[in-house]
Amino acid sequence: MHEPTFLVLTALAAQPLHGYGLIQAVAQLSDGDVRLRAGTLYGALDRLTEQGLIEIDHEEAVDGRLRRYYRLSDSGAAALAVQAERLQRRATVAQSQLRRRAVPGMSFGARALGWLPTGLARRTALEVSA
Amino acid sequence: MHEPTFLVLTALAAQPLHGYGLIQAVAQLSDGDVRLRAGTLYGALDRLTEQGLIEIDHEEAVDGRLRRYYRLSDSGAAALAVQAERLQRRATVAQSQLRRRAVPGMSFGARALGWLPTGLARRTALEVSA
DNA sequence: CCTCGATAGTACGGTTGACGATATATTTCG
DNA sequence: CGAAATATATCGTCAACCGTACTATCGAGG
Numbered sequence: 001m002h003e004p005t006f007l008v009l010t011a012l013a014a015q016p017l018h019g020y021g022l023i024q025a026v027a028q029l030s031d032g033d034v035r036l037r038a039g040t041l042y043g044a045l046d047r048l049t050e051q052g053l054i055e056i057d058h059e060e061a062v063d064g065r066l067r068r069y070y071r072l073s074d075s076g077a078a079a080l081a082v083q084a085e086r087l088q089r090r091a092t093v094a095q096s097q098l099r100r101r102a103v104p105g106m107s108f109g110a111r112a113l114g115w116l117p118t119g120l121a122r123r124t125a126l127e128v129s130a
Numbered sequence: 131m132h133e134p135t136f137l138v139l140t141a142l143a144a145q146p147l148h149g150y151g152l153i154q155a156v157a158q159l160s161d162g163d164v165r166l167r168a169g170t171l172y173g174a175l176d177r178l179t180e181q182g183l184i185e186i187d188h189e190e191a192v193d194g195r196l197r198r199y200y201r202l203s204d205s206g207a208a209a210l211a212v213q214a215e216r217l218q219r220r221a222t223v224a225q226s227q228l229r230r231r232a233v234p235g236m237s238f239g240a241r242a243l244g245w246l247p248t249g250l251a252r253r254t255a256l257e258v259s260a
Numbered sequence: 261c262c263t264c265g266a267t268a269g270t271a272c273g274g275t276t277g278a279c280g281a282t283a284t285a286t287t288t289c290g
Numbered sequence: 291c292g293a294a295a296t297a298t299a300t301c302g303t304c305a306a307c308c309g310t311a312c313t314a315t316c317g318a319g320g
Contacts, residue, residue, distance in 0.1 A: 013227035020297050029223050040278050065297055084224040087217040093159050094214040097143035098207060150268050170307050193315060195268055
């Protein structure tokens, strides 16, 4: 799932919204760094509806203009929760890897071993000692 | 930036790796749920090199097979850090939005004020009644 | 001996999803 | 009267990812 899609679900988690409202909600929730384009939004809305992650809540005609409100379905809420946890894990892992990088006084062996492909670890150790 | 790309940078943050090593490192770092395909990997590697986020560390010929090691550049490390923070924020926002949703029997006031310190909650309640 | 799986890289075609541009229509405000 | 905000929709394009297949070496097992 990409960022725009994720943010659409995030916005709909709190309450039903219509297209234009979503554009603003997403901008707000992302601190202004994701500004949904119409093409992205309505594409995502159609796709998510088809996937059953969101549903049409109701339609309203205000002054001849249609407002179509979407709401998050139960399976959409579940999907969002799973996805949020996933992002959390990815962020944590990346930060922990970055910490391994910075520290200059750390020995290579202590840093690298443990998850290196077998054989490669042995080879590398030999290279270092050579 | 998509997940595979993000995980490639994450894997390279700790130490230089070659293509095949990256496939395994990414699988491990993602708890097995992202298994990079050759097409994805080498496409990403070329793209990231062009963008200056990674660099070729060195090349090795082992048994007639080429091993090309890549390392994370300084700007790549910066980009990864920024991206990781971004994911963290997205995850947090999504989880907070989901919390607002769940409880259906909760009144508006109780939902909105539930987490506020008592004194502040009374203030807000007055504002609402006004 | 020969196949299978792991290691290692390259090439190509297809699909998805996001994006920019554009069209349309109404209300509100200066 | 025109600009900006509100509101939905469509089109073509492109980046990124995916599957698959091809090349190649090596060790293990049948």
